Amino acid sequence: MDMNFCIWGCGIRGKNIFHFMDKSNVRAFIDSSPSVQGTEYEGIPIISFERYLKDYQNCVVIVTPHYEHYEILSRLEKEHIEALSVLLLPPEIFEIPVPELFEIIEKKTKAEGTLFLYGLNLYSLLLLERFQQKCPVRVIPEEGAAEWLLRRTEVCFPGCLGNLDEVGENMLYLTSNGYEHLDIPVKNKAGLYDFMYDIKDYHNPQIEAYRGIHCGRRCFIIGTGPSLRISDLDRLKESGDICISVNGIFRAYDSTNWRPDYYLMGDRNRFEDLKDELLNQYQVKNMLVTDTCLRDRSFSKFQRYHQSFLQISPSCPPLFSDDFSYGAYAGGTITYDCLQFAFYLGCKEIYMYGIDFDCGEKEVHFIDSYSGFSAPMSARLYEQSRAQLAYETAERKAHELGIRIYNASRQSKLDVFERIDFDEVMSRG
Incomplete structure (x- = not known):
């Protein structure tokens, strides 16, 4: 290809794409971090955007960052710079490369x-x-x-x-x-974009043991929003309902005997912050972690599942996995993975709880000591817009399969699912 390129972002995505391209056509990486500007990656210079404007404007820019992706594209468009997005690429090129x-x-x-x-x-x-x-x-x-x-x-x-x-x-x-x-x-x-079922390494035969294991049961997907109450977790412990939870929910463990039956993690930044605690102090029996978190590592206490990052937009809703042993489709929130997993378990009534769905001035959770990676506001708003589309896909899929999804959160701005009072649900037993 005689078209010359500059890759915006010399992080994981930028490097992954570089290895799928004819390297002779990549003239430079553009990176906003002063600590890497002036260095090289495999002989390719890493430059500032200002240096691009001065010396490389004949090159097409490939935009790779996950957060602020559209802001970068919009900025380049306003400056009449020719640019291409990675979002139309299969994730097997830019997220977890499949050589x-x-x-x-x-x-x-x-x-x-x-x-x-x-x-x-x-x-x-x-x-x-x-x-x-x-x-x-x-x-x-x-x-x-x-x-x-x-x-x-x-x-x-x-x-x-x-x-x-x-x-x-x-x-x-x-x-x-x-x-x-x-x-x-x-x-x-x-x-020619979805390779979920074409790549044998995505399949985890251990997860097949979960297929239909809770057929006909009701389950709760527990988020970590500020509306979550520890006393409600105690009630779930008494009820014996199936519970799936995520991320920093283990911060509640010191205050309750409740534990989720299944724990999912999909954010690689948060995973790096929390993995040691999950391995040594706060483990539960079934901990499922995405391959994007694990990369090439393996931990016996975590079960790996594939997560596919296909393009999401209002005209391009997320896909929904029919077989979780091959993986889940990303949807801007780990609770979308939980929904795909709950379907795989055979649950027929699914209650969302602690899903406040509210991007305030700062990221807040049910406990001040939640800690772990905190995404910037722009990133949270971006992911919430993706999550809205993902929840809409889940609701359509549920209607198709005769599954009911309710929002039982005590406070929530999520209006995709039918709202229901948590106390009323628990009174049914």
């Missing part, structure tokens, strides 16, 4: 004749570069594709751009789950 991904894609596409890719973006450019030597590749730009990207692509890959009339009876591969909901007038369409 053999292109081999998996080659088998998945069964490329014979022309390979048709719908959507002009960073992902389709990587696929084009990879497969053009093996078979003819045609990229069908989506409506509204950026003019600058059309021009650059035609210069770098002459004759690669096509139109829908060419597809005919061939398979059209969508290069983003955002295209899934578009009215594309082609008979044969297939997604």
Whole structure:
């Protein structure tokens, strides 16, 4: 590919993407941290944005940071800087890399004749570069594709751009789950973004033991909002209801004999802060932790499950896992993973509790000593918007399967699920 790039962010995501690209086309990393500016990563300079404006403006910027992603894109757009987002990439490239991904894609596409890719973006450019030597590749730009990207692509890959009339009876591969909901007038369409069930290492056979284990039971998903009461946890202990909880809930353990039946953790920053306590002091029987937290590490007390970070937007709602032994789809909140897990357990009545869903001036929980990683306000607002879409997906899935989800939080701004009084639920026994 003759298109030159600067990767915004020399963190985990930026480095992961770099290793999937032709390194000769990456001119620099842009990073806001003065401590790394002026250094190098694998021979590639790490620069400030000001240095980019001075010396590298002919390069397309690839935006990688998770938080403030859209703010960076908006800033670049206002300054008329050509930029591409990583959010259309499969997470197997930018989140937890799968080195053999292109081999998996080659088998998945069964490329014979022309390979048709719908959507002009960073992902389709990587696929084009990879497969053009093996078979003819045609990229069908989506409506509204950026003019600058059309021009650059035609210069770098002459004759690669096509139109829908060419597809005919061939398979059209969508290069983003955002295209899934578009009215594309082609008979044969297939997604090329979700690899949950294609990668054998995602499957954890130990988790299969949980499938349907609580069939027909009711369960409570316990959040850690300020409305949580220790006395309510005591009542849940007495009732014997199935409980799933998350993150810093163990701060309640010194005040109650209640313990969750299942504990989930998905935030890698929080995990680094809390893992030693979870391993040595506050462990419960079933602790499930995402592969994004564990990375290449293994702890016998944690059961690994895969978490897939596909694009989420109002026009692109999150997917919902049908088999938790292969993993869960991320949705801006670990309680979305809990919902997918509760479905897998076979629970038919699910009560959300302690889900205040309120981003105030500071991050607050049920106890002042909650501690652990605290995300900035912009990040919390971003994740709450994603969580709203995820909860809406869960409600649709529940309706489809005849499962009821209620919000039994004592105070909450979450209005997706039917509200119900916690005391009333507990009085039913």
